[in-house]
Amino acid sequence: MSPVTTTTAPTTAAASGGTVDPALVDAARAALTEEVGPGNAGDVGRHLGQVAESEDGTVSSQLFACERAGYVGWHWSVTVVHLADGPVTVDEVVLIPGDAAIVAPPWVPYRDRIRPGDLSPGDLLPVSDEDPRLVPTYAFGDDPLDPDAKAQIRQVAKDLGLGRVRTLGPVGHDLAAQRWYAGPGGPGAPIAQSAPDHCHSCGFLVRLAGSLAESFGVCGNGDANDDGRVVSMDHGCGAHSEVRLAKKHEPQPVPEPVWDTLTPDEIELF
Numbered sequence: 139m140s141p142v143t144t145t146t147a148p149t150t151a152a153a154s155g156g157t158v159d160p161a162l163v164d165a166a167r168a169a170l171t172e173e174v175g176p177g178n179a180g181d182v183g184r185h186l187g188q189v190a191e192s193e194d195g196t197v198s199s200q201l202f203a204c205e206r207a208g209y210v211g212w213h214w215s216v217t218v219v220h221l222a223d224g225p226v227t228v229d230e231v232v233l234i235p236g237d238a239a240i241v242a243p244p245w246v247p248y249r250d251r252i253r254p255g256d257l258s259p260g261d262l263l264p265v266s267d268e269d270p271r272l273v274p275t276y277a278f279g280d281d282p283l284d285p286d287a288k289a290q291i292r293q294v295a296k297d298l299g300l301g302r303v304r305t306l307g308p309v310g311h312d313l314a315a316q317r318w319y320a321g322p323g324g325p326g327a328p329i330a331q332s333a334p335d336h337c338h339s340c341g342f343l344v345r346l347a348g349s350l351a352e353s354f355g356v357c358g359n360g361d362a363n364d365d366g367r368v369v370s371m372d373h374g375c376g377a378h379s380e381v382r383l384a385k386k387h388e389p390q391p392v393p394e395p396v397w398d399t400l401t402p403d404e405i406e407l408f
């Protein structure tokens with residue numbers, strides 16, 4: 139008999155129909171009880187149903203509730219085979235999570251799990267040779283969306299063998315633009331929603347070169363939250379260079395002191 143194992147197969151405890159043969163249930167329960175050990179017979183609960191595993195009905199999985207502590211929502215599955223006029227044999231005994239079971243989340247590869255800000259000093263994050271965001275510079279130029287740059291850089295790469303090996307391709311440009319636009323430097327950021335004006339008219343906006351320059355720049359205002367960050371042209375904040383305070387917001391003059399300690403007192407002459 140195979141040992142008790144677990145599997146993440148999405149089988150539920152629902153029966154698949156068909157007539158339940160009490161002899162199969164008894165054989166499955168006996169095998170399961172033997173598998174969990176005589177001291178753990180309480181781990182095996184009531185019979186929940188069966189799942190047909192073969193079209194001719196000779197192979198089925200008998201399902202039992204799991205009463206083992208810590209396995210809420212799991213159930214036992216005992217696969218049995220019963221050929222005509224033959225004895226009932228047991229294929230395997232497994233513990234299977236049901237819909238309500240607490241299971242580990244699906245595994246996500248490290249490369250897909252990493253998020254901006256996860257890198258620490260000294261960490262390396264190699265980029266795949268097949269990364270669709272990058273294209274060979276010798277073929278596309280330094281800025282694939284700028285035809286002039288394309289021609290110039292191609293020439294340089296050809297003549298001197300200089301230039302970057304790869305550069306951001308159209309896919310990479312689109313992804314970056316979407317990310318920046320939807321991020322804290324885009325028009326949807328709370329600070330931009332209540333801004334008096336947009337970055338495109340702000341004197342602190344440092345313009346980018348290349349195809350993304352139409353939509354994005356870098357904030358160069360050391361007093362602004364976005365200083366040093368990419369901002370979209372329709373982003374904005376209250377530190378816009380042309381912001382002026384309304385009269386009512388200007389500092390009010392200080393009232394006359396009640397007790398003047400600043401002006402020299404006149405000396406009384408006798």
Ligand code: SF4
Binds near residue numbers: 356359364369374377
């Ligand atoms: S100071 Fe504000 S409005 Fe000006 S560029 Fe920076 S984020 Fe945009």
